[in-house]
Amino acid sequence: MTAAMEMPRVQECAASSCSYNHTNNCHAFAITIGSSDHAHCHTFVESPVRGGLDQLIAQVGACSRSDCTHNSDLECHAPGITVGGGTDVADCMTYRGR
Template sequence: MNKEKSEESCKKLEGSIVKACQVEGCSFNRDSKCHALAITIGDGNHPRCDTFVQEKAEGGIETKTVVGACKVASCGHNKNLICGANFIDVIFRNKHPYCNTFQTKYLLKV
């Protein structure tokens, strides 16, 4: 594999950036930023943050958090269980951490 293709592959591995997290009760959240290395979105049909942890201890490190996997097949950003959005925002909706970037596939094909 040549250097150019290798660099392109590495960029693809970076994943979608978690731009902001407004879930104050999560151990990975500090100053509205996620500090997990990567998060998983989805618990079936719901675009919830599956990495959410509600503990007293702070988790994670200072890092650029990415979406490691998306298990919501109905999301238009989902390609082979990988999020294709440039970035996502996580909010608190209906008592759950929720991917606010989620859009159903038929809405994105306009």
């Protein structure tokens, strides 16, 4: 069995319209990053209902952007990430292409 690694934290999220965003912190348990054309946060949910858990700060659970310098085996190895406006309202701003 392999020990679980520490997942990178979402250090800041500027997607204020996301239901998991409370004062620029993401309170989803974990987020997924990646799209075929850019590093979009797939956990972004625009809804009047607030979600997540107040005692949690989200981690990056998965990233399908294998072309990112922080990605190894579809896992993010950045020390932490920032989510904000890029191509969409909720993109990984830490993404760096190889």
